[in-house]
Amino acid sequence: MLSKKRVPVRKHISATYATRAFVRPIPRYEVPEEGVGPDVAYQLIHDEMNLDGNPALNLASFVTTWMEPQAEKLIVETMNKNLVDQEEYPQTGVIQARVVNMLARLFHAREEHQFVGTATIGSSEAIMLGLLAHKWSWRKRRERDGKGPSRPNLVVGADVHVVWEKFARYFDVELRIIPMEKGRYTLEVEKVRGAIDENTICVGAVLGTTFTGQLDPVEELNDMLLEVKAEMGLDIPLHVDAASGGFLVPFLYPEFPWDFRLEQVRSINVSGHKYGLVYPGVGWLIFKDKRYLPEDLIFYVNYLGSQEATYTLNFSRGSAMVIAQYYNLLRLGKRGYEAMAKNCLANARYLAERLEGMGIFHLTHRDVVLPVVTFFSEAVDVYGLSCTLRGRGWIVPAYNLPKNAEDVNIMRVVVKENFSRDMVDMLVSHIEEALAKMKGGKAFTEGTKAGNQIHTKIC
Template identity: 45%
Template sequence: MPAEPEFDDLFALPAVDHPAPKERFPAKETMPDAAYQIVHDELLLDGVSRMNLATFCTTWVDDQARRLMNESLDKNIVDKDEYPQTAELESRCSRMLADLWHAPDPATTLGTSTTGSSEAAMLGGLAAKFRWRKRGGTGTPNFVCGPVQVCWEKFARYFDVEIRQVPLRGDRLTMHPDDVAAHCDANTIMVVSNFGQTYTGLFEDVAGIARALDDLQAGSGLDIPLHVDAASGGFLAPFTAPDLVWDFRLERVKSINSSGHKTGLAPLGAGWAIWRTADDLPPELIFDVDYLGGSMATFNLNFSRPGGQVITQYYDFVRLGRLGYTRLQEAIYRVAGHLADGLTAFDGFELIHDGDPNRGITAVCWRLTGTPGFNLYDLSDRLRTRGWLIAAYPLPPDRGSETVMRAVIRHGFTHDMVDLLLADIDRCVRQLASHPLKVSLTRAEAGGFTHNAKAKVPGAKPAATTHPDSTG
């Protein structure tokens, strides 16, 4: 094809003189600089990730991590024969996490990296299902849990396992130990304890749940393992609440999943599944692949994926160590506490989680009290005009129609940014109080655009501006 004419200004090129391709595969080539500019400009409409307090995922990485990611773009982590050192770094990370989470013998336990904690959770569930079947389990398997991230609902549906979610009684916001046994039977493959609940950020009482299962076994003979979903808490409690017992120090905990790309500080695409001992991961789940140049073991739901996230996770472990992680995570908790303190100055805000490291992750969760003339959907909507993305959503159905807001504080969010946020919250609250919104449309009624105001249309319910599970 003839070369495009040369111009001094990129924006005078023919390639940017017409709309970007949207529905049909483009017929012609485009100069790299022009193609880059088109995509770059489209992405200006995205939100600013560091102002997204709905996500749990890493939004800040240092220059060295970026360099390692760039150097590893072409490394396929599943190809362990061609990239043996990348495979070695993955193994080192697994052993380090087994040590961090107090596995009996970190050198021999088994673990794997994944694309995130959701895949890691499903691998933990699959291992529990296969162990149950190996013990002679028949019929439809089930697992017991409280309010959980959507990945567990996916696991139940995709792998034909019944999910038994314990209702939240009274003023409870997490699954309590005294509610667990009533939902267990001979077909229960595991109980999933949530160490950093998606809705509120609170920790469940893992040790108490383990004791309840010990009592159940003593009374009925049912030996039900415990899996800990430590998507965020797994990289927090070991450094900021080391005396809190939730991990492999509890013999009943057979597996843990966590997300390296959340509080583990790795870039997006890093998760971990670790088993207490090698015997807790059924060998029939591990595949030996020999068509990439050598024999290698793999246990994942996908196959090819980039190795940069694992390499960068190892870099984080080497750079920070226990001392550095403790220093950074404690700093994040202090920022969360600063936000919680600021929110207490607002009339009508009641804190559910104030960022206490012994109670939950680095998040602040609150609800409205009284009748201020607006709801939390309104506030979330108004804050978006200032660039802040903060989740507002209903609690699980057994808590009625109660709505909460949750801000997840991550590495890179500072005291000064909290002050900016509090000033904007004050501005938005004053504006909503002075100029109450008149109508409330559901997402469907708004044609995909949600205008969340105080409900005055009969039967209209505001849709969550950000679903609590839309966090990666």
């Protein structure tokens, strides 16, 4: 992570535990001259970590906060293996390929398609790599057709995750954003039609937006792109960002077409570490057919004794989360993922009902289709509420929506596997308690101030 903070020198962490073992100050921002014993180092860091929030009460993040002990055992057993060392760890490579196959088939890649894919660090890397391939293919098409240089563009809704903007800036692509409106927080297909042209490398759709958990109209987008292909001869690919929806929609709505069943959908990313139910550090990128991944983006590295094909941004990375993904797929199977998805959704709908029942909150949209509940209130300062709830340990973010809807301030609860119905009831009673406190005055004012500073980040 980049840190802008210039940290002061000569500050120390001073001895604690009545100096039983930790007897001298340790510099905070410089490498200490001498080390400490392993127990001391452990205790010191372990204690500091208590200042973090409790992952089990973290309703802000989409990222998995609980896994089974057997999965954790496998993680510990495999965390010393570098995924890129396939010559040394061939079975790890075999398992990565198995997961790619499982996901491609789950997303309805057809056997006659030569689908390809890779594990990534998360959906961000997967999106960057997917879009880069589309940019490359666009350039090749232009060269083939004898067209001169031109600036590529990418068309998306304002509901995309910030990584799409990052891609556009890092890889010099014009980002054409279809704005939101108050009350409509997904992509509008007709506006996309007006924004695309021969320099559009790709159109993006989100299956489970970060802001409200809704689904972009992928099928309608596909139909529109097919019309454009027929009328104008432009074959514009669709990349689906299924970071959170990719492990939910296939089980909740198997008939809903959003994936490789649709002709223009050429690539899909999914976060293994969201509803794939793996701890942070794994995403997946799948191309419907290897012809959509230009050969010159694949690096064949003669490394440690064999030729390896890689399409990643990072070279080294841990293999533990890839193995943990495979564990979940074997352990749960389709029925297990279905049960998880249905359970989370039922709990999310129950929470939505309870919040509406309080009479002061409104849902941002009527249909809770994924287990994400977003709500707002004219009567409550959501930043203050977010901050007051922290007193009970709950982490519930508050934020405002992008341009055109920026005065809509909402709260979001991502219902994960460990968030039981009983916990929903406790959260609601703590919301009631917080509102009563806030009415008291002091907590309200302080909460508001701190809330604005702390809870603007969404992930």
